[in-house]
Amino acid sequence: MERLETRDLVIRPPAVEDAPRAYELMNDPAVRLWNPTGPCPDLEAAEKWLRAGADWSEGNHATWSAIDRASGLMVGNVSLFAIDTDDLVAKIGYRVHADARGRGVARQMVDAVTRWAFESRDLMRVQLEHSVHNEASCRVAAVTGFVLEGTARSAYAVPDSGDREDCHIHGRLPGDPGL
Numbered sequence: 001m002e003r004l005e006t007r008d009l010v011i012r013p014p015a016v017e018d019a020p021r022a023y024e025l026m027n028d029p030a031v032r033l034w035n036p037t038g039p040c041p042d043l044e045a046a047e048k049w050l051r052a053g054a055d056w057s058e059g060n061h062a063t064w065s066a067i068d069r070a071s072g073l074m075v076g077n078v079s080l081f082a083i084d085t086d087d088l089v090a091k092i093g094y095r096v097h098a099d100a101r102g103r104g105v106a107r108q109m110v111d112a113v114t115r116w117a118f119e120s121r122d123l124m125r126v127q128l129e130h131s132v133h134n135e136a137s138c139r140v141a142a143v144t145g146f147v148l149e150g151t152a153r154s155a156y157a158v159p160d161s162g163d164r165e166d167c168h169i170h171g172r173l174p175g176d177p178g179l
């Protein structure tokens with residue numbers, strides 16, 4: 001089942017029709033700072049990114065667009081990546097449009113996709129990493145049941161600056177409480 005539903009969202013694989021909103025997301029300053037996608041100069045680049053997100057054939061990622069039920073607008077992107085079917089682990093990454101922040105979009109996306117990882121892919125651990133300076137992401141991790149397990153030193157290359165930052169490592173296991 002690749003379509004997930006939450007209180008406010010339909011979470012489904014990316015589609016090229018998402019391109020105008022994906023363009024906005026990819027060029028958002030906070031996204032470019034904390035979770036960059038690579039350059040997005042035009043809608044064509046956004047479509048290419050969406051097509052790559054929709055192609056799960058290599059088995060190493062599963063990526064979705066989150067659609068707000070009320071407006072029909074894309075409000076975020078969430079991805080399980082670095083899926084390792086030997087160790088049954090994956091990482092999770094997420095981005096929310098600036099005009100949709102602060103109303104639970106990340107919380108719902110992260111919880112729904114993590115449950116999907118456990119229930120549909122039989123994974124035994126999902127890992128969430130963020131720069132120690134990204135307080136919003138740390139809060140998302142905490143409210144969705146990702147336990148803070150440690151700090152990886154110098155793990156994040158801050159885009160376009162040459163600076164490096166430490167990262168928090170959070171993990172959630174199938175038995176951990178979620179939302």
Ligand SMILES: CC(C)(COP(=O)(O)OP(=O)(O)OC[C@H]1O[C@@H](n2cnc3c(N)ncnc32)[C@H](O)[C@@H]1OP(=O)(O)O)[C@@H](O)C(=O)NCCC(=O)NCCS
Binds near residue numbers: 034035139143
């Ligand atoms: C981080 C991000 C995904 C949060 O998305 P969001 O939809 O606004 O988050 P939610 O509304 O689900 O909030 C979840 C929790 O985080 C808290 N939170 C959200 N933004 C926050 C901020 N700027 N500072 C502190 N806490 C914040 C919320 O209050 C909420 O906690 P609560 O339930 O205790 O009130 C969003 O700001 C974003 O896309 N940032 C840029 C990309 C990014 O940082 N991605 C993650 C990289 S690791």
